[in-house]
Amino acid sequence: MIEKKLLEVICSAVEYLYQQRVLPENLGLEKTRKEIDGDYTLVVFSLLKFSKKAPEITATEIGTYLMTKMPEIVRFNVIKGFLNLILSDTFWIDLLISESKQPEFGFHKQISGPPIVLEYSSPNTNKPLHLGHIRNNLLGYSLAEILKANGHHVIKVNLVNDRGIHICKSMLAYMKWGNSETPDSSGLKGDHLIGKYYVLFDKKYKEEIRGLMDKGLTEEEAEKQAPLMVEAQEILRKWEAKDHETLELWRKMNSWANEGFITTYKRLGVNFDKIYFESSTYLLGKKLVIEGLENGVLIRKEDGSVWADLRDENLDEKVLLRSDGTSVYMTQDLGTAQLRYDDFHPSSMIYVVGNEQNYHFDVLKKVLARLGKEYASRIFHLSYGMVELPEGRMKSREGTVVDADDLMDEMFFTAESTTRELGKVDELSKEEASQLFNTIGLGALKYFILKVDPKKNMLFDPRESIDFNGNTGPFIQYTYARICSLLEKAKAAGFHLKYNHGAKPESLLSREKEVIKLLAQFPEIIKEAGVELNPAVVANYSYDLAKVFNQFYQEIPVLKESDKNKIKLRVYITFMTMDVIKKSMSLLGIEVPSKM
RNA sequence: GGCCCCGUAGUUCAAUGGAUAGAACGGAAGUUUCCUAAACUUUAGAUGCAGGUUCGAUUCCUGCCGGGGCUACCA
Incomplete structure (x- = not known):
């Protein structure tokens, strides 16, 4: 203003x-x-x-x-x-007071019109979630909250990649070496059980390749001719042909994986309005491809495979149907896009997907455009960077991943031991304590991930646990807890937390003014985060606010001040800071404790 | 080989083309009869290299060096 x-x-x-x-x-x-x-x-x-x-x-x-x-x-x-x-100080004081009167300070008016469809998470049912997926999930959830705070109607969708050659690999390994074990019999979480067989397939497959290469085949030949790969492809054909036995095993294993995901999502605090399964969209994709073939925008090669030729658009040729007629990833993504469009007629479709798939989305948009889909131009790929380990990227097949469930466990235990060391659990019941450890542990993890610009690669070192001091989630949570405690005391002393007409002080201390100025930025921060699709804007702002508030708290007595009007003003400042911290954290999917 | 992205303190991250490049961790030194010390204060320490555009470049352009990704009838 x-x-x-x-x-x-x-x-x-x-x-x-x-x-x-x-x-x-x-x-x-x-x-x-x-x-x-x-x-x-x-x-x-x-x-x-x-x-x-x-x-x-x-x-x-x-x-x-x-x-x-x-x-x-x-x-x-x-x-x-x-x-x-x-x-003037009067200007800033009046601004603070007008802000404290607004019920939803910082959030923007609801926009009427079509919704935004936001896809995130998109797990594969052949392996459990890892740290990369955590970044995806946290970004997706937070972006949805930020877009909502900007007045958009957001529909969160998840696309479960539950079919394809990779699933067949897990199935094959299970058929060969599974001995009918189940999550119950093995004590393993469903998705972890499936992941075990995916890794096992890869191990045995590599052995076969080595064996064939020893017999004089080239690596490329060996990869194609290895019996395990041939068998996996056969399973994929049977699956698409709706072979009863194949489908039954597939259903069973998928349900294990999905049950595992649901547990992890719940713990991570993310959710969806609608879940799509690739297994039920790939046929629509096939249909679109056939239509494109009939319209002449796609081509069929001699071996029967179907392609999009994008060489005139600085891209390559892209296969859309294999020569045996089965679908690839792109096929189903075409179908999913169409289905999603038909379901919601959205103003835009945002895909939260890692930057390793930049090429995939370039192709997806171009192919949809060729198929005459006007919504192609309203597809936006939110391409986020990789989470790397000190020794490089994570690889599921090689087991060099930071598992999502394990990491959340670790964060919980670190929160617990840190809190105990500080002697802050004495007054808490067992349940309260456990809830607090969860809040702090997850807060640390989520803030650690979200404070980084989504577009950039980031590094995670498992040997150094995520910090709880400094520019961290727990720092902000602690600031919040101290505020709650202070405001309880203010209430007990008879002060209103919100503005109630009284004499205003005429001047401000510089720390007071710093806090007020930062608070005033909140609405534009939300707007910027929404336009940029960048939760880090909110995260870094929250930290700045908490930091400045802590300086204010350290230097200026709030309740131990003789001038009642000054106390009132400082209580307003404190109250507004609490409100803004809580809202900012909720935009990041981070909970705040009233005590810690 | 081709296409794309990234190089900022020892480390992890900031900086709509603007002033003396900000934080945090780690290092050094302090603050508690005072609203929660998971806090606060002080301190040392960085734009890969070379050009160009500009009154002004970490930011835009070119080249080089270094790192990563994609380039599958995998997803």
């Missing part, structure tokens, strides 16, 4: 002083850097061509004009080409 007004008045200043119309969006107005005296800064370099005067003079002229037009501005200073404006 104030920024908009500043921009308008600056425009009129330029017009009055230099007879030049400028647009607000062409002005360089920013928040003043922390160590410099000022609230907003106008960078005047770009205006010099109009003023034809030195930067200092131009800045001073504009500053002088603004002073006469805006009572909120109490003074200004000029450093080189930077015009630093200082707003």
